Amino acid sequence: MNNTMETKKVMNKDLILREKLALQRTTLANQSTFLAFLRTSMYFLIAGLSLKNLLKVENSLLIEIALFIASLxxxxxxxxxxxxxxxSISTNKKHIGDYQLEYYKL
Structure with a gap:
C-alpha cells in the first residue's frame, strides 16, 4: 500500500511539471505569434512608406493609405x-494549483 501511495505522489509531481512546461511552451508560442503579426504589420507599413519612392503610380496615395490601414x-x-x-493562459495556470493541492493532501 505504501508503494502505491509513493507511485501516486510521483505521478502527480510529474503531472505538475508536465503542466507547467506545457504552459511555458504555450506562452512562448503566443509571444512568437504576436511577433509574427508585428513583423507582418511592419512589412505593410514599410511597403506603404516606400511605394512613392519606388514606383511612379498614378493613385499611389490611395495604395499607400490602403497599406497603412492594413498595417494598423x-x-x-x-x-x-x-x-x-x-x-487564457494565466487562467489555466490556476488549474495547476489543483494538482498541487491534490499532491499535498496525500
Missing amino acids: VIFVFGTVNYLKHKK
Whole structure:
C-alpha cells in the first residue's frame, strides 16, 4: 500500500511539471505569434512608406493609405489576439494549483 501511495505522489509531481512546461511552451508560442503579426504589420507599413519612392503610380496615395490601414488592422488584431490568449493562459495556470493541492493532501 505504501508503494502505491509513493507511485501516486510521483505521478502527480510529474503531472505538475508536465503542466507547467506545457504552459511555458504555450506562452512562448503566443509571444512568437504576436511577433509574427508585428513583423507582418511592419512589412505593410514599410511597403506603404516606400511605394512613392519606388514606383511612379498614378493613385499611389490611395495604395499607400490602403497599406497603412492594413498595417494598423494587422497590428490591432495581433495585439488583441495576444492579450486574449495571454489571459487564457494565466487562467489555466490556476488549474495547476489543483494538482498541487491534490499532491499535498496525500
